Amino acid sequence: MNDNVTREDSDPQTGSERVFAFFRDKVLSGELKTGDRLPAERDLATQLNVGRPLLRETMRSLAMLGLVDIRHGSGAFVGKADISVLTNFFTFSLAQEQNVSEDIMQARMAIECQAIRLACERATDSDLDRIGGSLTALINTLSDPEKGGMADFRFHAAIVQASHSQALITLYKAISELLKQNHVERRQVTHKTPEVIDDLVESHRQVFLSIVEGDGDAADHRLRQHFAIGDELRRKSIIAAFSSGGMAK
Incomplete structure (x- = not known):
């Protein structure tokens, strides 16, 4: 040699x-x-x-x-690591797994429930303006699944941003593409059911108010309720679609 x-x-x-x-x-x-x-x-x-x-x-x-x-x-x-590389890695890796939507929801809940507690302590006026603006955008796009889903994503992303936890923000960004898809898909299922949409808006409004109030325990509770309500509304809208004969024959 x-x-x-x-x-x-x-x-x-x-x-x-x-x-x-x-x-x-x-x-x-x-x-x-x-x-x-x-x-x-x-x-x-x-x-x-x-x-x-x-x-x-x-x-x-x-x-x-x-x-x-x-x-x-x-x-x-x-240099400084490019978060988009991590996002692409998670997207390609997790997209190949079974039940990825449910798995991503569990990860999202873990991140957001901790983030909202921190947001109650750390959110600035700019953070509150950003979350409030996202809520307004969400309300203004209720009839459009694509725009509405993205507005919904930005509302929750703004909460994570308000935590000022770089670790949580980075993890959330890493799964952001999968989250965006999840939001749009859910909105496609629910946007034609008025009572579902009304409950959806009120649920988001309560989450926002809990951050303004600065009560971490209440915010965590309301956010968990929001996730539970979202799952229930999605199930109701699917049942309504089948019951009304709205599905393609």
């Missing part, structure tokens, strides 16, 4: 893991921050005991994730 070929070069996975671990550990420890310049390729390859071709390939992978910013002629710098 050529003496210039290291064990890591013959086992790319081991070398790649070493490079990823280097960035992970340095960022977690605070030694590297967004915008910091990385060591030169030659020095970094020596430090990590990996071949330069493997290092270059791994750096390109990190750049695709937004973790590294490679500037030709200037070097490589620590």
Whole structure:
């Protein structure tokens, strides 16, 4: 074997893991921050005991994730992770699972119920304006499943945003595409039933008021009621559709 070929070069996975671990550990420890310049390729390859071709390939992978910013002629710098990459990963991964809609609802409930408690403590006037504006948009789009579903999504996303918890916000964004689809699909089922829509609006209004009041326990309770009401309304609208002969024959 050529003496210039290291064990890591013959086992790319081991070398790649070493490079990823280097960035992970340095960022977690605070030694590297967004915008910091990385060591030169030659020095970094020596430090990590990996071949330069493997290092270059791994750096390109990190750049695709937004973790590294490679500037030709200037070097490589620590970047900021692109949340859309995580969103795409979750969308492709979970979309292939059975009962994904129900599973996503459970994850959504876990995130939102904690987020609304934090929102009661941390929401700013701008946050309340954003949630209130989303509620108005929701009311104005009741007859349009697509626009109404998106307005519904933005209402709940605004609550999570008002939590000012970066972890919750990031997790919510990661499943956002699946959530949007879920909101639209639910609205397609319920939008032609007036009594269902009336209850839907009142349920959202109560959730919003609970945040304005700043009572975390009450907000959590109302949001859980909202989820339960949503499931019940969806079932009623399906029954009504079949009972009225509205389904295609």
